[in-house]
Amino acid sequence: MINVMNLKTAAFLLATAFVLSNCTFKSSGKEDDSVSGQYEAELTDAPRVPISGNYKYAKKVIVKLEVLEQVMRLADGVEYNFWTFGGKVPGKFIRIREGDEVEFHLSNHPNNKLPHNIDLHSVTGPGGGAEASMTAPGHTSQFSFKAINPGLFVYHCATAPVGMHIANGMYGLILVEPKEGLPPVDKEFYIMQSEFYTKAKFGAAGLTSFDMEKAFNEAPDYVVFNGAVGNHMGDQALNVNVGETVRLYVGNAGPSLASSFHVIGEIFDKVHVEGGTFINENVATTLIPAGGAAIVEFKCETPGSLTLVDHSIFRAFNKGALAQIKVTGKEDESIYSHKQKDMVYQPEGSAVQSITKAPREVAMPEKSMTQRMESGKILYEANCAACHQKNGEGLPGAFPPLANSDYLMSLKDKGISIPLHGLTGIIKVNGKQYDGVMPQIQLTNDEVASIMTYVRNNWNNKGDLVTAAEVEKVRNGK
Amino acid sequence: MANNIFRKRAFICMLTLLAPVSVLFGAVKDMVKIPGGQYTPFFSDVPGKSTAIKPFYLDIKAVTNAEFLLFVKANPRWAKSKVSIIFADNSYLKHWKGDFPNEDNFSKIKDGPVTNISWYAATAYARWKGKRLPTLNEWEYVGNIAASNDTRPIEKIILEWYSKPTPAVLPPVGSTFKNKFNVYDMHGLIWEWVSDFNSIIMTGDSRSNSAINRDLFCASGALGAVDKENYAAFMRFAFRSSLQGKYTVSNLGFRCASDIRN
């Protein structure tokens, strides 16, 4: 009995100890606020996005970013001296987590001409870091900040004159993932819209440079995605497969314009409005302020080309704000069918209607046969050949032939009434039935005379001259 | 006979005078006298109020690599391998091969402006030559003078220079524009040290210059910039405020000034 008692006590004590140690273990587990471990962030160039660190507790992150001034392509044949964070425009994508403590190293390449600093919109503190990071060429500045707020933020240089530094390409995005992380998707891309103000006109070849006055007037020559015209067009389009989910991290560096961001052919299932926590759904076009960002998500249901634009549409088609996502995979006609039919459209329906206004009648001298044939041919080809064809053979089932037409040549009024008043109802021409509508043609008596002369004397038709006076008689309802 | 003696003595007196005059001439060789005038400082405790600039001498061109080499040879403590770490950082004279480059690896750069030198080195050179660095106001005063052989306004010359990358080898001094005071290359070649560059009270964040952080800077009045649209000047001042005395930068050199002796 003592043994059992001892055993029970022992078991009880063990259980208590276990439970207690579990509790202790849980409470000594790191709070999200305190930092455990450190690493150097992997930074990427657009359109690539770094893979999520996907860690549960905040860490210390070392970010090393270099400023480099260098000449690169702005458009085909056009070069520009860009000022860059990390060698490209836009600057590197930085991905960290809410609560991380960032040790930021900003280096200014010794070949650069100017001092630079950085203002990250994710930083709570003077100048967003600009106050602490002013760096002369050939030197490095270091400062630290805590990523208190989650979201997608722009960063940019804030050295005087700020507008010029931004206009020359000094911007990028920093993503502070929320504590719980963003839900995984198949593909993530980094897109940044921005403007360039150049001395030369849009597309003019050669090395061009910043134009202050255009910048003041907020009148850019180029509005582009990811730093140059056509970066993601054609062969360089972003690739996605049907059925994949896509997340775009979209920044707008400005410096001046807000973006009406739209993907032609897609609807955003989710929009993290302004890069913040509020999520809107089922949006086609979303506003991204200058110096702001947004996250959009969608699933590609059908293959084809999706085109990213700023829907202030002249920016897309005349200044370069175009990029493409190529979706490959199986068609689904129930979602999108491509063109199914191509039909003729006759706006007048089954009633005879005038095509044009009645022309003013002018007294003309009577023409000879030759003259009528000549002008009749021209008038016929301009007004009638579309249906009855140049060779007068019409279209089977639709438009009756005029060539060798028994119907035409049998008419008492030489067929004049047809162009004058139109014709509806079933008729039989050369053994075939036609049930169409011939509209009234607004032409002068002289013109109708020429056409009827031509038609009645061409293509093996054996007729005679039709005069303007005859036409006038038919018109006046003889 | 008395006439002859008198003439000879006069002649001797003239020669006597010539000697120190030639010395004076030597002291201002390669320099030009800058006339006095009014200058409106870009940053001022009383924005828009101009200050008087007294006449002074200024080097027509920036100090060249060749000239600086003479200085280093005469003062080996300023050689690349010997300079004190409080007076110059690691990039001091990095474009020179060794302490005293020979003709072969110097010929391409000898007439170019000397760069990668610190404020201390520039000040020491100036003193060695019996001169000094120009003050910020003196430099800006001369820098605002229009070009005499270029139709572009100064601001345009500067902005075009900013938009071009720094060449691997800087062109020789005197290869850009001359201004109406006959001074070369005030813009378009290099940045230049001034004696009191650390009198720019600009915070690291250039957007808040009208709201000086009072804990960091004691200011009897707010120091505001006069012409916020003078982007070119803004950058020059931003550059100066990013420097420390021992910094060396590959496109930062200097020229000397001196007072007018009465």
Add this chain to the structure above:
Amino acid sequence: MKKIAIYFFFAVLIFQSACLLTGCESSIKQEQKKAADISEEPLGSASLYQTKGKWDNQYGDTISLSKLAGKIPIISMVFTRCTFSCPRIVADLQAIEQAIPVDKKDKVVFVLVSFDSDRDHTAELKAFTKQMNLNKSWMVLHGNDDDVRELSMLLNVKYKKQENGDFTHSSGLTLLDTKGAIAIQVDGLGKDPKDIIDKINILQN
């Protein structure tokens, strides 16, 4: 006699011309060269005592900074007519003085250097010392414009003389070690003295 005189003047003229042509320095320049160079001490060291400036203290003594070797100086730059930040700088330094453990106080020296070369001479410095109640551990220094500018560079202090003779300047203080190298710098006013006190303790271990 005349011949000698003439030969002499010609010799001088030729000598000056030769100097002009070869670019060597005239006798006048030679004189100035002696006053030139900043440093004469063995280099490679980070000590601020490499500088050769001469300073007058509030007692009228002329010293060079190297006199502080072996001590632990805390240096700041002020001017006696300053009504805003300089009294606060002094207050910050006095707070540090209070907070240093008694057994670590001995080597610590508080050094105030005036920007105001024109107006802050011995009399003004003395009056300032009295007004601020500064004890023997404090040094208030006057120097010429060039030396003040050079020191401001070494201490990373920005300053500008205004039209009315006052100064706009940054606030902060610098702690040197016993050899004169910078141990720590703190910008701004009213900062927590903990880092400085820790450093002072470490320097004396």
